[in-house]
Amino acid sequence: MTDTLRTPADRNLSPVFDEATAQEVDALIVGAGPVGMFAAFQLGLQGVQAHLCDSLPQMGGQCIALYADKPIYDIPGIALCTGRELAAKLQGQIQPFHPVFHGQSQVAQMLPHGDGRWRVQLQAIDGAPAQWLLGRIVLITAGVGAFVPKQLRLEGLEAWLGSQVFYHPVLGDAWLDQVLAEQAAPRIVVNGGDESAVEAVLAAAAHPALQAASLVLMHRRDQFNAPEAMLQNLAQLRASGRVQVVIGMPQTIDADSRLQGLGYVDAEGKDQQLACDQLWVYQGLSPKLGPLLDWNLALEKKQLQVATDTFQTSAAGIYAAGDIVSYPGKRKLILTGFYEATMAAMAAIEYLRGEKLLLEYTTTSKRLHARLGVSHPD
Structure with a gap:
């Protein structure tokens, strides 16, 4: 991490990784805005519980930080909602999968573990001790960056x-x-x-x-x-x-x-x-890319470069979606982010399991209905 991006909470960072105390997770989503929450939904449909981290104390990302009470008109099937209402709807949608939320936290370090997993250190903005996660995949949906307190x-x-x-x-x-x-x-x-x-x-x-x-x-x-x-x-x-x-x-x-x-x-x-x-x-809050710049991922104009068939970054096991990514023809819309999150989540599932994902539909799949906690129509 560069000195210009350090915060007072950095005094609680520990460079020593202890695998015995690290929390093992299948999927860590960096950024809990609309795109991150929808990625958690897509992972949950496939039986993978996601951990989400965000610098804000609640899920919602830009929708909460920048336009909580402003109208949004371009969400499919929703004629009008505020940023706060959209965040609440998405949070309700992922509840059947019991995601774990790490609020007021930034990823301070992300290092390869050597076996395909990633060592991820979460730094608490409020000064609490940092913690290590050991993740099989990481999905970055950081938008314009972490909203950190001034x-x-x-x-x-x-x-x-x-x-x-x-x-x-x-x-x-x-x-x-x-x-x-x-x-x-x-x-x-x-x-x-x-x-x-x-x-x-x-x-x-x-x-x-x-x-x-x-x-x-x-x-x-x-x-x-x-x-x-x-x-x-x-x-x-x-x-x-x-x-x-x-x-x-x-x-x-x-x-x-x-x-x-x-x-x-x-x-x-x-x-x-x-x-x-x-x-x-x-x-107030201001967006900062922070230590993401030091993760040795391919960047162009401070945006992550991804393969558009999988939305994998330049590192195996690390995916990205939303405003943080760039590719030819990219449009910065929430709708686009939902598509990218879906593609990234499905590719990540295939990476985790080493096999092609069977495409199922929530209208008919008994397995997906069971995961959603809804009864299957006869």
């Missing part, structure tokens, strides 16, 4: 990443147990001004485990880019005193053995201090 550049902040500082955290039970382990009533500062920041502070205010916590939403101006219903909810919480809004820009941290506070510049340009036990950063 970093808050404060000297010394990295030391608290994963313990008191979190980028785009998801309020799951296990994560909240970590947050509340040392303090039952933490002073939480949510930094950001877009929908994700507003949504986070609203969720924290409503969560039963955080009723004793103090909540501050910090942004450089008193305007927030979020749906009107969220803004109205935020206004009510401000009026009640449940959420405090601080207008300012973080400049320094106050810490000794723990993070204790933030120094910031307020709207009048004056230096101020704010108590802080937990800092949740929502400064």
